[in-house]
Amino acid sequence: MPPRKKRTSSRGRPCPTCGRPVEDDRAANPFFPFCGERCRLADLDRWFTEEYAVPGVPDPRAPAARP
Numbered sequence: 001m002p003p004r005k006k007r008t009s010s011r012g013r014p015c016p017t018c019g020r021p022v023e024d025d026r027a028a029n030p031f032f033p034f035c036g037e038r039c040r041l042a043d044l045d046r047w048f049t050e051e052y053a054v055p056g057v058p059d060p061r062a063p064a065a066r067p
């Protein structure tokens with residue numbers, strides 16, 4: 001693993017995919033806001049999957065669709 005730079009202002013934000021803290025610096029992390037390439041690809045894959053599964057129509061199995 002690469003060494004972490006110490007920052008006093010903040011420790012960054014959590015990775016949208018895995019929730020690990022991500023350094024808020026695009027120069028240090030080219031995959032921002034993800035922690036790494038794997039999480040970025042996982043998120044893209046999820047987006048594409050949802051796009052194919054829900055082409056503009058709400059999923060009837062979605063729990064939020066019904067009261």
Ligand SMILES: [Zn+2]
Pocket residue numbers: 015016017018019020034035036039
């Ligand atoms: Zn991650």
